Amino acid sequence: MTLRIGEIEYANIQPFFDKLNRNELTENGFQLITDVPSQVNRRLAEGAVDVAGISSFSYAQHADDYSILPDLSVSSKGEVRSLYLFSKVPIEQLDEKRVALTASSATTVHLLKIILRSFYELQVQYETMKPDLAEMLLTHDAALLIGDDAIRASRTNTTLYQYDLGTLWYEHTGLPMSYAVFAVRNEVLSTHSDELDTIYQAFVQSKISSHHNEYKDLSNRFVLKQGGTFDFWQSYFQNLWYHFNEENKRGLLYYYKLAYEYGFLSKSIHSISVWSKVHS
Template sequence: MSLVIGEISYTNILPLYYDLDREYLESQGCKIKPQVPSELNREMSAGRVDVGGISSFAYAENKNHFTLFPNLSVSALGKVGSIFLFSKVPIHQLSAKKVALTSTSATSTHLLKIILERFYEQSPRYTTMKPNIHKMLSDHDACLLIGDEAIVASFNKREELYQYDLGELWYKHTGMPMTFAVLAIRNEAIDHNSHLAGTLYRSFLESKKRSEMSHYQPMIKDILKTYGGDKSFWEDYFNNLIYDFSNREQRGLMLYYQLAYDLGYLSEPVESIHVWKAVGS
């Protein structure tokens, strides 16, 4: 049985994929399939993709069908640098205002709702749109962008716009890290091919290790060709991100799930996070 691996092109998750030995993995029966976050969430839910870096919210919606790889996530303790609310008014003045949400992420859109509704007691009107800051702000008061679209928009932000980093806002109000993506595998894939799943897990760990040991320099060199910006920006960006999934990150994620459930954005509470203990031992 082969494993289909969903690969997100966003830079924030790139250290987990950048140094994968793709030729070896493919020779072992893995197939790597490019995806965008919302597409990967759907494909894994439908069983057409076995493994991927999915949004944390998608895990909560599929918690009985997915298991998480240990030691792997995309998290931040404070600024994340690629998830921004751009607003024409201060954040505490968004009640009854129109807020455009990116269609590419579930975790960040619900994180914004938690921040606005629980921490700032704001009740805006939400619309989901394709990520384009100019179209979003043409008839909305604020917009949420994530990933590379958010980074590029921050490079070119109009001076009069307010810009808020959601990771920073979450940390300010909770003192906890926020986990935006997790490495998930469908339970059936573990049941049917645990050996290959373990091989893949160790490959993700090795890619993370290589990226950290090189201080992300080869990867940043490639990123500069595609997205531009300053080398120092990208160095700070990756150094601010957390690619582990320790008890601290898990506690922060459980708080996020609790608040999402309390506000009615999850139909069921998340009682625990199912991490594949055997593969990490």
């Protein structure tokens, strides 16, 4: 066996996986392991996978152990349409209110906490629950859903206030937000450099092919899988940023700065290590 690859099962990261030649990768010893973000994060931290798309917050928690693969991320510069705060009242009225959180992504949970505390100066009581909007709102004033859960809930709920976290972040910072990055355990850099380059190039080609296809194949697949219209899914994929450049870095480092100031991170993050095959 060569490298074990962690694959998040959410729609937003699928452009990196949709056009992979999975049979060829399997024949060459690569293993793809699919799970929800929190479990993929855990697997990479424990060494159960070698490289994975993980939450940006998880990278910060293990920054000394990981390097990021260049030009790959799930980011937005504004609206993201899969990270929603659903609220019974306007966001400004949530002070001292109860907010239910999904456990699916630490990045988004802490992004919401940063937004409410730093940008709106609100003190909120939080509770983590299963991502069921109706159940969450039985006992809470607002609820955070992410990924496919958020997309489905946004389609069917018209009476609640809906706040897109990507929009809120960009309105207050002018910076993009990176929700997921591709990380590799540092010990892999020297022991499996060629294999890492193979899977990295496969991710890049899948991203390029998905873009050139105008996300039509992905959009058709998710219409069948989750409902909604083709136009929604195509515009959803087209609206996301799938690169990781210096602007993404600035946005992520600012997010880490606030997360550290509020005690969500135990260590301050001043730089982001990006892998380069030349130096591995």
